[in-house]
Each structure stands twice: as C-alpha cells, then as structure tokens.
Amino acid sequence: MNDYVLEMNGITKVFPGVVALDDVTLKVKRGVIHALIGENGAGKSTLMKVLNGVYTQTSGSLILEGKELELHGVRDAQEKGISTIFQEFNLINSLSVAENIFLGRYLGKGHIDWKKINANAKKLIESLGFNFDVTKPVGRLSTAEKQLVEIAKALSYQAKIIVMDEPTSSLTKNEIEIFFPIIKKLKEDGITIIYISHKLDEIFQICDMVSVLRDGKLVGESFVKDTSREKIIEMMVGRAMDAEYPPRTVKPGETVLSVKNLSRGSTLNNISFDLRQGEILGIAGLVGAGRTELAEAIFGADPLDKGSIEIYGKPVSIRSTREGKMNSIGMVTEDRKETGLVLDTTVTKNITITKLDAVKKGPIIRKGMEAKVANEYVEKLNIRTPSIYQTLLNLSGGNQQKVVLAKWLFSDVEIMIFDEPTRGIDIGAKYEIYCLMNTLTEQGKSIIMISSELPEVLSMSDRLLVMHKGEIKGELTGQDMTGDKVMELVIE
C-alpha cells in the first residue's frame, strides 16, 4: 500500500497537431494541499480536464485509491470523488444555496424533499464553520460565500479530491484570510486539495507540495518547505530570472497632466494630483477605493462633476472617451474581456480600432496598411499568435493583454492609464509588460498605473498615491514606498 490518494501515470494528451501533455506523472498524497503551477499554456488546465472527466487522455492511467479510474464527464468524476471548483463558479444565481448544492439530486422519493435538502445544505455550510440562510438565492452572496457553496457542493458528493482553479483570484484580502482556514480544515478532514494558482505567496503560505508544469511536461516537484520562490520561478519560466521587476531608469520631467479638486458623485471626492512626463505614477488602494472610477473620470468614460483637468498646462474639458483620446489619454481597462477587446474579432481589427484614420486612404480602410500595423505590434510586443487574422478567443490571457496594450500604443497617446495591467497573466508576460512600460516612459510617455498587487506598484512606480474611499490619503515617494506605509494610510 502506498499513501497516494491519486496517481496520474504517464498522462499524454494529443490534440490534432499538438501534444498538450507529454507523459506527465503526478502523484498526490492523501490529505495534502498540492499546488500545481505553470505559465499559461503549460498544460495545467488540460491536466485538470483529464482529471475531472472533460477530456480522455491519449495514453496513461488514472488511479484513485489504488483502483484504476475511467471517467465519463464532470458529473461522473464528481460522483467518484473528484470535484472541481472553477475560477468562474458553476452556480446558478437565481437558485437558492441549497438548490445549487443539490442541483439535479432531489432527495426524496417521487417528490422534492425541500426540508431535507435545506437541512442537509445547512449542515454542510455549518461543517465549514459558517452559518447563513441556505434558502437565499446565490446571486445575492458575496464571491467568498459563493466559493463556500462550491465547497459545500463538493463535500455533498463526498469528495476525496477537490481541484481549485485560482480560488483567490476574485477574493479580497479579508476574504482570503477567511478562505485559508477553511481549506486547512478540509485538509485536516482528510480531503486532498489540488491548488492551481499564479500567486506564489499563497503557495508558500498554505501548500505542502508543489508540482510545476512547463510546455506540457512535469519539470519539477518538491515539498514546499524545501524550495524557494526563485527556484519555482526558474522552473516555470525555464531560465533564471534576474528579477521579477526591471529597474526604473527614467527621470520624470515636466508636468503633463494636472488634476485639480476632481469630484464625481459619491465615489470620488476632491482629488488633486500631477503626472509628470516619463513618470509611472502608481495608485494603490483596496478594491472599491475609487481607483478605476478616477481613471474613468479622467479618460471621459464617466465624466467628472466638479474639478478641472489640465494637460500641458492647458485646461481641457473631457466629456467622453472620444474627447479623452483627442486629448491624448488612453486607458488599458481592468477587464480585457468586458471592456478591453472584442474577443470574437481578429487581432488586427482590435489593434487598429483606436486610430482607424491611420490605416485608410480616402474613405477606404486598406487591408495592407492594417496588416503592416498589426505585424509591427505583434513583433514589437512579442504577441504569440498563429496569424494577425486570428480571433482573440484563441489567444492566452497574456497575449490578449498585449493586444490591449498594442491598441493604445498604436493610438499614440501621450498619457496612458493602466488599470490592473497584469491581472491573470503569467510571470513571463508580466515581465514583458513591465519592460514595455519602461520603454514607453523612455520615449516620453507618461503612465498612471493602478494595481492591487502591492509588490508590483511599489516596484514599478516612481511615486505612489494611496486611495481610500474615494479620496487620496497620501503620496509616497522613495524610501517611504513600502507595503507597511500603504497599509497605514489605508487603515487610517
């Protein structure tokens, strides 16, 4: 007898023309939190889809508790004890908590036994150490509570293994602090967790084992306590990284943008600051502090009520995004799927949209001119795509993000607002984006960078504004730019 709850032996998955997984062997011990990491496209999701029954492996075997396993779909995997909690939850917002947990399994004979369903759901939620109304529709729950419902659902299937895909990506800092004890408790109850995350800090905080995938192969496996951040990054990227952040070299020049006493509704209150040429001005703060709202007010998406904006010393009126762009302001939005890109359109069309005038002769958009522009940016930003006419849906997150950047680079605006520019993309792509920000500022462009990742804003900004509840609580420079100082300002 070995103590592995799950063995994935020599898993190979071939899609026409590509080997997505190449002889991956992953052995997971019972009752551990096992991290699975790797850059986008490394094969994590394919491996997990083999494990939860979405894909069938081309070769190799799955062994659960010593018995060979054959899976037919997600439901089958769930019933056999392997549950997956996807990043975008698999819950129906209009149904109650209890209904979601027991969806499709109406306990009772010939009728739906609501009493039993609700009682069982309540028991499951309580077993996790929480207590809330299980008859409430899921749509009214917070993200953290939704996650609890997902976990309860997994438990209701007597899950032996729970796969969690980026479980903390949409949780706030406080919610994460509540979430970690829950998964530790699951572990104590003997449930094995496969934890997929981009956030290395978390892995060191709660995981026991870590396996690293790269290009469809398993490139390393270790106890978390025996490894280091640098070693893991090196395994993921395949080469030693000198640093996670490139050094800043630009000396900021004259003031290009000056915001004075800006207010909007109840979200922004009397905000003033300057942005200088070649500067990266960071804006830190908690989610909901008003950072995105500030950016949108400056860009014209949601114009200001009170206050003024000056660009190169001249007062300007920006009432729409079009006027924002005309005043040389661009905004890389926080959510590339919702507001950054039309995903079912090509790379080329998404890049040229910000300055179509530059790719037309007379009234006609010239395909050749567009292609030239697209090729230029694909090369410059190292966007990995089979073709400039590829639909964006087929690109990885990091490459999609580069297309968002490309579209604003092409528009040739002087002031760029980057709202969470590296959200959900892997370390390699992040580094490329940081380097790009440096290059831009070297060329005289100025950047406002909003980010929830403190290390990122601290390392990349020349100056840091800290926002809280719609106000600027303070400005940090030089030696004062530390995480502690930021938290002090936020906590008051």
Add this chain to the structure above:
Amino acid sequence: MNQKRFIDVVRNNGIILVILLLIIVTGIIERNFLTFNNLLNVLRQVAVVGIVACGMTYCIIGGAFDLSVGSVVSLAGVITILNINAGVNEYIAVLYGLMAGVGVGVINGVLISLIDGRSGEAFIVTYGMQVVVASIALFPSNGLFIAGRVSEGFFKSLGQGVMPIIIFLGIAAIMEFSLKKTKYGRVMCFIGGNMDVAKMSGINIKLNRISYFAISGLLAGLGGVVLCSRVTSSNPTAGLNYEMDVIAAVVVGGTEMSGGSGSVMRTVIGAVIMGVMSNALNILGITAYHQQVVKGIIILIAVAMDILNKQLKLKEMAHDKVFA
C-alpha cells in the same frame, strides 16, 4: 480538407440551400417559374422589403433592433401622397416622406442611446414608437385609403418598371461597401460586438448609434415612398407587420441577431429568397394561410442554424485554444 470546406459551406448557407432546392423543384414542376420575367417580378415585389431590410441590417449589426419600420413605411407614404395632393412639388413631397422616416429614427436613436440601451431596450423603445407612429399615420385620413392625384413624373417613376430594383440594389451596394470597407462600418461592428469595448476605445458611441436608427428610418421612409408610388395611393396600414418580413429577410440572409457582424449583401439574398419562396408557393397553389406556416418554419430554421453554428464555432475555438 475538401470535405471540411463542403461542410462549412452547408453550415453557413444551410437555409439558402434548402430554398434553392425548393426553387429547383418548383422550376421542374412549373415551367413559368424560372423565367426572366417572373424573376424580375419577384425582385420588384421584394424591393420594398429589401430596402427597409438594408437599414435593419445596420441596426442589428450595431447591436440593436428597429421594430418601428413598419409604421414608418405607412407614415412616409401618407405624408408623401398628402403633400402631392396638396400641390407641393413632388421632389419636396418625397423629401418630406423621407424626413419623417429620419425623424422617427433619430428619436429612436436618441432615446435608446440616452438610456444606454442594448437590444432588449431597443426592442421596447422601437415597439413603443411603432405603436405611436402607426396611429399618427391614421390621423390625416381617418384611417382611409388616399388616392394620389398624379399620373407621371419623378414620384411616379420611383415605383415603376425596374426602378425599385435599381434603388434596392444600389442602396445595398453602397451600404455593403460602407460596412466592409470604411471606418464607419468597422466602428459599427465594434459597437455591435461589444459596446463597452467600443466606448473604452474612445469611440463616440451615441452619435454612431443614432445614425443606425436614422438610416433605418430613412430607408423605411424610402420603402414607404416606393410602395405608394407603385400603387399611386397611400394606405395608412400599408406597412403593417412589415418589420417582421424585414427581420426575416435579415435573419434568413444570415446576419447574426447578436450583432457585431453581418452583411447587407446577405440580406439582399435573404429578401430575394423570401420573395422567391412565396412566389414558388403561389405557383404551387398553396394558400396564403399555409404559406405563413412555411414562412414561419423557415425563419425558425434560420435562427436555429444561427445558434447551432455559433455553438459549434465556440466549441471549435475552445478546442483550438489548447494550441495557443
């Protein structure tokens, strides 16, 4: 590879192929069907629906809807005929008819872009407009038919001979060109594809959206003018249920209801197909009531194919993603 291409052709043009089959069968049964004269006749019959459908195509690609077009067809006809009968210069009279259409379109567009409406809101707003405009068209003549006091000239020529066909195809060609080749068309696809993305790309969404409704109104007005020119009279309920035929032409042509992509040329094909089909059913001696059933089924099939196609595409994309 060839097999795959064949499947693609069938998938993208399924409904058209089905109707082609119907045409061939009818042609074999009835010699008179596939004659030049009959086909010209069909084209003339579909010209009005086709002109209006070109405008609707813009609305749908731009992520909206225009249910008011039927009423506008009626109103434009009534206004034009009333003015001509009152002795107004016929060019000016026609212009009034068109302006009524543009006016309704602009009101639609302003209302919808003011509330930042999506296709759901557009549905409601333009439906409300349809009801209002329909009753306005009834006022001047108390709902009665008005005979036009004109027998020749510019106005009369609009609905005669091949003129409706020339207007229809000419407009379609210009609109297809603008859609595929100009900035205006590209922006339309972005607004319809994802309005928030278009906004955050620094595009003036409001003005562009108003223009789609204005064009739709203008062409509905033009459709109304051509229609009443053909019969030299106006009927205040001439455009009743027109919007449905118009939307059917767009959908059968293959423009997706979700917006962001499509083609005016395909709408032309859609309109012609609907016309040919009803002509074929007539020739085969199928009654009007039964024809409605067939028409409805064809629309349902078109929509179903549209949805199936999209799901298949998404599936293929999810599959392709592994390669990226």
